[in-house]
Amino acid sequence: MESLSNRMTTLNSMSTASTTAPSDAASSPIDMHDLLAPVLEEMKLVEEWLTTNLIDESPFVGELLNQIFQAGGKRIRPLVTLLASKASLTDPAVDQVHSEISRLHIILAVLTELIHSASLVHDDVIDASSTRRGQETVNKKFNDKLAVLLGDLLFAQASICLARIMNPVVVGIYGQVLGDLCSGEISQMRQQFSTVVDWDAYFQKSIKKTASLIAAGAHSGAILNARPNEVVAALKVYGEKLGLCFQIVDDVLDFTGTTEATGKPVGGDLRGGLITAPALYILEAGGAPAVTLAKLIKDRQVQTDEGVAEALELIRSNGGVEAALALAARIGEEAKAALSILPDSPSKASLIGLVDYVLVRNK
Amino acid sequence: MESLSNRMTTLNSMSTASTTAPSDAASSPIDMHDLLAPVLEEMKLVEEWLTTNLIDESPFVGELLNQIFQAGGKRIRPLVTLLASKASLTDPAVDQVHSEISRLHIILAVLTELIHSASLVHDDVIDASSTRRGQETVNKKFNDKLAVLLGDLLFAQASICLARIMNPVVVGIYGQVLGDLCSGEISQMRQQFSTVVDWDAYFQKSIKKTASLIAAGAHSGAILNARPNEVVAALKVYGEKLGLCFQIVDDVLDFTGTTEATGKPVGGDLRGGLITAPALYILEAGGAPAVTLAKLIKDRQVQTDEGVAEALELIRSNGGVEAALALAARIGEEAKAALSILPDSPSKASLIGLVDYVLVRNK
Numbered sequence: 001m002e003s004l005s006n007r008m009t010t011l012n013s014m015s016t017a018s019t020t021a022p023s024d025a026a027s028s029p030i031d032m033h034d035l036l037a038p039v040l041e042e043m044k045l046v047e048e049w050l051t052t053n054l055i056d057e058s059p060f061v062g063e064l065l066n067q068i069f070q071a072g073g074k075r076i077r078p079l080v081t082l083l084a085s086k087a088s089l090t091d092p093a094v095d096q097v098h099s100e101i102s103r104l105h106i107i108l109a110v111l112t113e114l115i116h117s118a119s120l121v122h123d124d125v126i127d128a129s130s131t132r133r134g135q136e137t138v139n140k141k142f143n144d145k146l147a148v149l150l151g152d153l154l155f156a157q158a159s160i161c162l163a164r165i166m167n168p169v170v171v172g173i174y175g176q177v178l179g180d181l182c183s184g185e186i187s188q189m190r191q192q193f194s195t196v197v198d199w200d201a202y203f204q205k206s207i208k209k210t211a212s213l214i215a216a217g218a219h220s221g222a223i224l225n226a227r228p229n230e231v232v233a234a235l236k237v238y239g240e241k242l243g244l245c246f247q248i249v250d251d252v253l254d255f256t257g258t259t260e261a262t263g264k265p266v267g268g269d270l271r272g273g274l275i276t277a278p279a280l281y282i283l284e285a286g287g288a289p290a291v292t293l294a295k296l297i298k299d300r301q302v303q304t305d306e307g308v309a310e311a312l313e314l315i316r317s318n319g320g321v322e323a324a325l326a327l328a329a330r331i332g333e334e335a336k337a338a339l340s341i342l343p344d345s346p347s348k349a350s351l352i353g354l355v356d357y358v359l360v361r362n363k
Numbered sequence: 364m365e366s367l368s369n370r371m372t373t374l375n376s377m378s379t380a381s382t383t384a385p386s387d388a389a390s391s392p393i394d395m396h397d398l399l400a401p402v403l404e405e406m407k408l409v410e411e412w413l414t415t416n417l418i419d420e421s422p423f424v425g426e427l428l429n430q431i432f433q434a435g436g437k438r439i440r441p442l443v444t445l446l447a448s449k450a451s452l453t454d455p456a457v458d459q460v461h462s463e464i465s466r467l468h469i470i471l472a473v474l475t476e477l478i479h480s481a482s483l484v485h486d487d488v489i490d491a492s493s494t495r496r497g498q499e500t501v502n503k504k505f506n507d508k509l510a511v512l513l514g515d516l517l518f519a520q521a522s523i524c525l526a527r528i529m530n531p532v533v534v535g536i537y538g539q540v541l542g543d544l545c546s547g548e549i550s551q552m553r554q555q556f557s558t559v560v561d562w563d564a565y566f567q568k569s570i571k572k573t574a575s576l577i578a579a580g581a582h583s584g585a586i587l588n589a590r591p592n593e594v595v596a597a598l599k600v601y602g603e604k605l606g607l608c609f610q611i612v613d614d615v616l617d618f619t620g621t622t623e624a625t626g627k628p629v630g631g632d633l634r635g636g637l638i639t640a641p642a643l644y645i646l647e648a649g650g651a652p653a654v655t656l657a658k659l660i661k662d663r664q665v666q667t668d669e670g671v672a673e674a675l676e677l678i679r680s681n682g683g684v685e686a687a688l689a690l691a692a693r694i695g696e697e698a699k700a701a702l703s704i705l706p707d708s709p710s711k712a713s714l715i716g717l718v719d720y721v722l723v724r725n726k
């Protein structure tokens with residue numbers, strides 16, 4: 001029981017964050033405790049499953065899983081998956097068909113988080129990152145080799161979960177998500193240090209690297225619930241828009257966040273040549289700021305402390321952050337609008353509230 | 364068409380190896396051309412599929428796939444998959460039900476090779492290997508980062524193939540295979556430089572790292588063919604035994620092979636602390652050779668040129684290689700025996716011949 005209570009730590013701290021962390025509450029008018037309420041019991045089961053060794057009997061694998069999931073994480077993906085599953089349980093047209101979240105929905109939420117965690121562990125190797133969630137990354141703390149193995153292990157756990165769901169359509173959706181994650185990573189690598197303003201490339205990369213997985217979680221529950229195509233499609237749109245919103249805010253946090261809050265070095269994206277929405281707005285606007293920023297990027301000055309500080313200041317002082325946040329807000333409204341097809345429910349209300357939570361998050 | 368004909372190179376050189384390479388023919392009485400004959404056309408389709416980009420439209424992904432699969436490989440796994448699929452097409456009890464290998468069998472063979480290739484690319488990172496199949500590994504030629512991404516990309520391609528098969532039982536089998544690959548890798552890491560004679564641990568590691576995937580290919584075709592449980596189970600046993608046989612011979616080649624033939628450094632396993640069948644026999648037999656070998660391993664002298672040469676010579680001159688080959692031969696006979704449930708066919712004959720091919724291979 002002690003190990004189980006340890007596993008609960010993340011969830012408990014998450015659900016009480018707004019009351020125990022005034023600084024967080026001050027910056028976020030959305031209470032995560034309220035958002036979690038409709039699926040609180042189910043989220044506890046998700047935490048338990050995440051560290052359940054499905055691969056073999058070795059305690060070593062269980063230990064590795066514990067280490068990864070006790071490092072924390074926002075658990076946005078399983079939350080979206082469970083809320084969307086619950087919000088699509090009833091079909092107003094034919095009265096109430098289902099009334100409970102099943103074991104399959106829990107597994108769906110778990111595998112969505114497993115894939116996310118696996119891709120983070122491998123991304124940290126690919127990007128040679130040294131901190132994540134305020135802790136040393138696996139590749140930094142140990143080495144690339146263990147990080148490769150751990151990522152593979154998480155993907156394997158996800159595959160075993162996926163097999164247990166026994167739904168070929170859902171298998172297809174997640175198969176494509178794995179492809180999108182790789183494809184998004186490749187696009188990102190190929191766009192490094194490019195100063196061409198290509199919004200389509202930015203959105204495509206963001207959808208593949210982030211939104212595709214969130215969208216999979218958001219609409220696969222409705223597929224398991226045998227909901228009509230238009231309900232499934234609406235939840236997919238919700239997930240994609242929420243995911244894009246999440247990614248844009250993440251990109252903004254590279255400019256406005258503190259290492260203390262985000263657990264990542266400020267300006268890290270820019271240093272790595274990753275040109276995101278705030279910078280794209282400045283480059284698109286033209287004039288002296290665009291010319292200076294393009295030069296800082298092209299000459300790789302953003303890889304130095306002085307260069308990155310200059311670029312960050314330039315983008316901040318010319319409204320790049322505000323423009324990116326306004327973009328995220330517009331996409332967030334589209335995410336909410338997609339939910340109009342669903343009957344009102346506490347879960348639907350949480351899905352709407354989650355958009356606002358994502359928009360104002362500071363970590 | 365040119366790129367397709369390039370893709371065919373591996374297969375063509377494989378099917379004509381015994382006539383064009385006298386030295387190979389001399390050491391191998393089994394003609395690979397004969398073994399391939401029942402599924403030659405299907406194997407050509409497999410080659411084509413292996414480099415088909417299922418993930419997105421980017422030519423870059425296609426190029427990466429080309430690079431990996433043009434490096435060669437024995438293609439044993441797709442061959443077993445197709446032969447076993449074809450050998451289990453007819454059900455003698457109810458007359459002939461199926462007569463053709465379908466697209467699904469081809470995809471099954473492809474995904475089996477994709478998983479194998481993905482695990483090799485990641486294993487080379489984990490083991491910090493610099494040569495594979497006589498060529499520089501991806502991690503050596505480029506870096507760990509690209510190797511992680513390439514492996515993930517191959518796993519993603521495999522997942523998309525798996526989804527297309529639309530069979531939940533097959534999804535479950537391959538999900539467990541992915542778990543076995545990680546679990547086998549972990550066991551291998553934890554047994555490094557151990558001089559405890561633990562045959563069970565050796566077999567379990569070999570099943571998980573090698574035989575599990577071959578067995579998946581060997582019996583999943585029969586599942587798609589809706590064959591009775593006993594036929595499916597017999598093909599699974601065949602695949603596991605063939606896989607074990609393959610792994611033991613692979614372990615022997617670390618002692619007897621040449622870098623020219625295997626494309627890997629001789630004694631590489633022993634240097635890395637991987638204690639396999641030939642060494643286990645010496646350690647088990649006791650006496651002076653066992654004491655000397657244990658000391659060379661425990662003191663990490665096998666990591667030096669002189670130490671590994673002494674250990675190799677000790678194992679060779681005390682019959683370790685012959686004992687391991689005799690073990691492989693016994694397991695090979697069990698693999699053949701498992702096939703007795705199938706009606707005679709050219710594909711069944713090739714499955715039997717493949718055991719002998721694996722036993723006498725020198726690369």
